[in-house]
Every structure is written in structure tokens, then in C-alpha cells.
Amino acid sequence: MKDIMLKIIGSQITHDEGDARMEFITEGRYAEEKGSVLLSYDESELSGIEGCTTSLCIKDGKIKMERYGGLIGVDTAIEFEQGRRFKGYYDTPFGSVEMELLTNFVEDNIERKNVSGYLSIDYNICLKGLAESRSRLKIEII
Secondary structure, eight states: HHHOOOOHEEEEEETTTTTEEEEEEEEEEEEETTTEEEEEEEOOOGGGGOOOEEEEETTTTTEEEEEEEEETTTTTEEETTOOEEEEEEETTTTEEEEEEEEEEEEEEETTTTEEEEEEEEEEEEEEETEEEEEEEEEEEEO
């Protein structure tokens, strides 16, 4: 496992509230295992889920994101694959919410040899009964 710095840029586009953008820089970890790239980082207060760890497993155009730990008890797994739908549950401090996600775009531009580059994901998400929005996530190794 190699220590790295990550720049996380997240934006959310809602139908009624416009765009919301979050950006922060954090320490992270990089590893390669069985042909997969593994990135992980600890969430900050800015993300609203401080104390949780986010890990990403990237392989063959697919990304599995897991969030776990913390005092609020958040444990969530999401899979991103361009053009595919994913159904599951999004855990919140107030309980689980049924979720459906459609991945519009995935770009894995991580240079394994130099441990540099970025990962970009564009997706629509529907949290049943709560919200529907389009989100973009870019994670840069800096």
C-alpha cells in the first residue's frame, strides 16, 4: 500500500436546486491487487460522513465503491459500470434508503506505473422517496 494525496471533486445537479459542488484534498492509499487498482481515503467533515472510510476497487471499466465505519454506522456498497443500472441500499444515520443508480460515464485514467492520473464517474441516482439527481465524481491522484 502506498500513501498518496487525493483531490476529490463531487458535484450534484438537481432539477429544482441547481448545482452543488464539493472539493477537498485528503490523504489516501493506493494499491494494486489481482489486476485491480485500490484507492481508499477517510471521509472528512466536509463530506458529511466524517469517520467513514471510502474504498474504490477499479478493474476492467468497473468501479466498486464501499463506505464503512464511523460513529454514524454507514455501510454502503455501490457499483459503477457505464450504461448499467445498479440497485441497492444507501445507509444513512437515519436508516437504509432504497437506491437505484444509472452510470452514464466512467473514465479510468489512472497511470499505474507512475501512480498518477484520475478517475471520473457521471451517474444518475434516485433515493426512493427522498431525492433524484445527477452526480459527477472526479478523484485525482496529486
